[in-house]
Amino acid sequence: MTNALELIRVELGESQVEVRLLDLAGLGEVESLAAGYLTSAEAVEYAELRHPLRRREWLGARVCLKLMALQQGRIGDPRQCAVVKDPRGRPRLVFAAESAAAVVPDCSLSHKSRFVCAATSSAVGSRVGVDIEEVSPRLRRLADQFAHDRDTLLGSRPAEERLAILWALKEACSKVVGRGLAMALRAVTCQEIAPGRHRVVTGGLELSGRHTVHGGYAIALCVGTDLPVES
Numbered sequence: 001m002t003n004a005l006e007l008i009r010v011e012l013g014e015s016q017v018e019v020r021l022l023d024l025a026g027l028g029e030v031e032s033l034a035a036g037y038l039t040s041a042e043a044v045e046y047a048e049l050r051h052p053l054r055r056r057e058w059l060g061a062r063v064c065l066k067l068m069a070l071q072q073g074r075i076g077d078p079r080q081c082a083v084v085k086d087p088r089g090r091p092r093l094v095f096a097a098e099s100a101a102a103v104v105p106d107c108s109l110s111h112k113s114r115f116v117c118a119a120t121s122s123a124v125g126s127r128v129g130v131d132i133e134e135v136s137p138r139l140r141r142l143a144d145q146f147a148h149d150r151d152t153l154l155g156s157r158p159a160e161e162r163l164a165i166l167w168a169l170k171e172a173c174s175k176v177v178g179r180g181l182a183m184a185l186r187a188v189t190c191q192e193i194a195p196g197r198h199r200v201v202t203g204g205l206e207l208s209g210r211h212t213v214h215g216g217y218a219i220a221l222c223v224g225t226d227l228p229v230e231s
């Protein structure tokens with residue numbers, strides 16, 4: 001079961017952080033997949049989801065993250081760990097007692113159309129945020145709500161790609177901070193300091209940002225260390 005699904009490695013150059021994509025088209029029959037991958041607590045959460053696309057992306061994100069934990073040798077079975085969320089929705093990976101030695105210091109999830117994306121960090125004290133966004137005209141309408149003149153990207157690229165990169169970086173930043181919908185994306189500034197590498201600043205906080213473009217999707221990662229604990 002676990003061998004049939006292939007994760008796509010996303011090289012972003014951030015040490016101790018792994019990012020993988022899973023193409024939902026390859027998921028196959030989801031109900032038996034759910035039975036093989038979800039703990040009983042996760043199965044209860046899954047049963048509460050009604051919309052077929054939401055069910056698929058929610059399941060796909062957990063399959064992606066658990067496959068990463070399997071490949072990293074942290075678990076022998078996907079049901080030995082579970083995704084648990086804090087009150088604002090920020091996920092973490094919790095391991096069952098029989099794999100007590102396994103720890104993923106931080107993780108992040110994202111989904112967009114046919115892809116789900118997961119990031120894990122093995123650096124203690126670091127926080128990661130990952131986001132995937134399709135390069136599409138949709139973001140032009142929203143541009144004023146999240147982009148501004150202080151955002152800088154190197155070189156020239158189509159406006160829609162530029163917007164998708166900025167959107168993904170800022171959403172990834174909001175996932176590091178973990179405040180969810182309370183965070184204004186316009187309050188985040190992105191400066192590309194080397195190709196694919198960004199300084200991402202919000203308030204007094206500076207994060208390391210990375211991006212790549214894969215098959216018409218922008219994928220961004222933000223990493224912060226020793227961040228103040230959010231109340």
Ligand SMILES: CC(C)(COP(=O)(O)OP(=O)(O)OC[C@H]1O[C@@H](n2cnc3c(N)ncnc32)[C@H](O)[C@@H]1OP(=O)(O)O)[C@@H](O)C(=O)NCCC(=O)NCCS
Pocket residue numbers: 057058061088089090091108109110111112130131132142145146171174175176177178179180181182183184185
């Ligand atoms: C919470 C938020 C970051 C989720 O992003 P999204 O683009 O809607 O959806 P994505 O697929 O990329 O990410 C969803 C995943 O983010 C994670 N997530 C949810 N809340 C989170 C939080 N507070 N912190 C970190 N991660 C969070 C979850 O794991 C979720 O996946 P799941 O539901 O399968 O568990 C986003 O909705 C948000 O609130 N952004 C704030 C900025 C804003 O105001 N944007 C809109 C106006 S321009």
